Amino acid sequence: MKMLTSSCPGPGRQESAARRRLAANARERRRMQGLNTAFDRLRRVVPQWGQDKKLSKYETLQMALSYIMALTRILAEAERLGSERDWAAAHCEHFGRDHRYLPALAAAKLPGEPEPYGQRLFGFQHEPFPMAS
DNA sequence: TAGGCCATCTGGTCCT
DNA sequence: AGGACCAGATGGCCTA
Secondary structure (H helix, E strand, O other): OOOOOOOOOOHHHHHHHHHHHHHHHHHHHHHHHHHHHHHHHHHHHOOOOOOOOOOOHHHHHHHHHHHHHHHHHHHHHHHHHOOHHHHHHHHHHHHOOOOOOHHHHHHOOOOOOOOOHHHHHHOOOOOOOOOOO
């Protein structure tokens, strides 16, 4: 005797499948919302050249990568300079005493400057990911 | 109007 | 079996 299988969907089975699909859709929506929340948090800590337009997800990832690399370079420089005192002095020399928040600093445009300060200072630019063709 | 970006749905795959 | 993750398809919104 053959049992009922997926090749013979009864009304109950169809209903169950539809319910599971809807549940999966809802989970996927929540998952993507979580991902977008994470992107928003990342956007807030990453420099944004010109505050007018929100970075796209792709741009956010690129900017985060460039930013981390820039900060890594700064840390390496600090190590090279030796003591924290030397580093602080060098930092003030480069950035001025009142600049403590790097993203804002990096994104800031000086009057008459064509590009943001950080971009000029760090050679800060997009380093595109290899895109699948 | 074309192109870019995004949200959502959907089916497939892998893991527990 | 069910959940998480992923990628493709689709349609909506916005901007140049």
